[in-house]
Amino acid sequence: MTIRMYYHSSYVTEWETKITNSLKRDDGWYVQLEQSAFYPHGGGQPCDTGTINGIPVLDVISEEDEVLHKVERLPEGIAASCKIDWERRFDHMQQHSGQHLLSAVCLRLFDALTLSFHLGMESATIDVDKPELTLEQLSHLEREVNKTIYDNHPISSYMVSEEEASRLPLAKPPKVSGNVRIVEIESVEYNACGGTHVSSTGGIGMIKLLRTEKMKGNTRISFKCGSRALMEFNDCMGILGTLSSKFNTGKEDIVARIEKWEQEQKQLQTELAALKEQNDSFIARDLLDRPGDGLIAHQFENKPVKDLQSLAIKLTTLTNDPVLLADLADSKLVLAHSGPYERSCGAFFKEHLGSYGGKGGGSSTLAQAGFGSLNEALAFYEFVKTNFR
Numbered sequence: 001m002t003i004r005m006y007y008h009s010s011y012v013t014e015w016e017t018k019i020t021n022s023l024k025r026d027d028g029w030y031v032q033l034e035q036s037a038f039y040p041h042g043g044g045q046p047c048d049t050g051t052i053n054g055i056p057v058l059d060v061i062s063e064e065d066e067v068l069h070k071v072e073r074l075p076e077g078i079a080a081s082c083k084i085d086w087e088r089r090f091d092h093m094q095q096h097s098g099q100h101l102l103s104a105v106c107l108r109l110f111d112a113l114t115l116s117f118h119l120g121m122e123s124a125t126i127d128v129d130k131p132e133l134t135l136e137q138l139s140h141l142e143r144e145v146n147k148t149i150y151d152n153h154p155i156s157s158y159m160v161s162e163e164e165a166s167r168l169p170l171a172k173p174p175k176v177s178g179n180v181r182i183v184e185i186e187s188v189e190y191n192a193c194g195g196t197h198v199s200s201t202g203g204i205g206m207i208k209l210l211r212t213e214k215m216k217g218n219t220r221i222s223f224k225c226g227s228r229a230l231m232e233f234n235d236c237m238g239i240l241g242t243l244s245s246k247f248n249t250g251k252e253d254i255v256a257r258i259e260k261w262e263q264e265q266k267q268l269q270t271e272l273a274a275l276k277e278q279n280d281s282f283i284a285r286d287l288l289d290r291p292g293d294g295l296i297a298h299q300f301e302n303k304p305v306k307d308l309q310s311l312a313i314k315l316t317t318l319t320n321d322p323v324l325l326a327d328l329a330d331s332k333l334v335l336a337h338s339g340p341y342e343r344s345c346g347a348f349f350k351e352h353l354g355s356y357g358g359k360g361g362g363s364s365t366l367a368q369a370g371f372g373s374l375n376e377a378l379a380f381y382e383f384v385k386t387n388f389r
């Protein structure tokens with residue numbers, strides 16, 4: 001049976017002990033220790049990493065009374081000098097204690113019970129049994145949790161019997177039978193939990209709620225505590241700084257500048273559409289003036305397929321001949337006719353594209369196709385010119 005040191009103190013980072021067993025499994029080597037402060041996966045909290053005799057600990061799992069440490073390779077001898085990756089562990093402690101506080105305040109303020117907790121690499125989430133929380137409620141919640149952090153309530157943990165646990169006002173009944181580990185935030189709550197926690201709420205640093213999502217009638221709240229919240233703030237400041245320099249203005253004026261920029265974009269799009277329309281009319285007239293032999297065909301150096309389509313449609317309103325247009329830059333073709341023409345553009349493309357390595361299709365009056373290479377597109381272009389009659 002491994003003595004789980006993290007049950008008694010979350011602040012043990014280095015210790016000496018003995019290797020009691022080592023075993024080979026399909027995915028690698030595992031060792032058992034007489035005493036371990038390595039936290040195994042559980043209760044929504046990921047495991048610790050660190051070293052045993054300088055050898056990296058890759059994974060830690062709990063199996064009945066034992067803690068199994070997956071190691072990169074087997075240590076020699078039985079003496080074990082162990083060290084925990086403290087940055088990772090302390091981050092988990094901040095998020096996990098922050099979660100207890102968030103859940104407790106959420107229950108007190110809105111009668112919203114926490115159904116589950118997940119601690120991910122990026123952010124942590126809880127699911128609460130309320131279909132929705134308003135922005136005002138979330139802001140109130142965030143303020144209250146931060147206030148409880150500043151009040152610096154001591155956090156302690158201890159074992160009680162099942163019967164003693166039943167007399168405590170636990171937020172949720174314990175999932176284990178027999179002795180139950182209680183994590184108490186003084187004057188805030190009692191919680192049955194096996195996780196690692198900071199010694200008082202001040203250690204959480206701060207909490208920042210990030211977003212909510214609806215989850216099958218419940219609400220998922222994403223949040224960051226402590227150093228993660230600071231890093232989030234730094235990331236946001238970095239983005240704001242980039243936007244400030246791009247728009248050449250202070251952060252307080254960025255939104256107004258973006259709104260102005262959007263207005264200008266809309267204006268430009270309108271002007272561009274009008275100019276394209278005008279340009280299409282010139283091109284259409286020019287193409288119709290050329291001597292044709294029953295099919296109007298033209299290649300453009302660089303004209304997006306959407307523009308080819310609108311030009312082709314315009315042309316078909318002016319002539320009964322089919323229209324074939326190509327964009328050389330993207331190896332795309334468009335074929336159209338005005339309707340009375342018997343053959344279907346889409347069916348013709350579907351029937352013959354395969355032989356030219358092309359993909360596409362369309363309706364009886366308008367079809368488009370793309371090709372892997374310009375040569376294939378040009379070969380098909382010539383094929384259509386000769387055969388679409």
Ligand SMILES: [Zn+2]
Nearest residue numbers: 043193194195
């Ligand atoms: Zn917990």
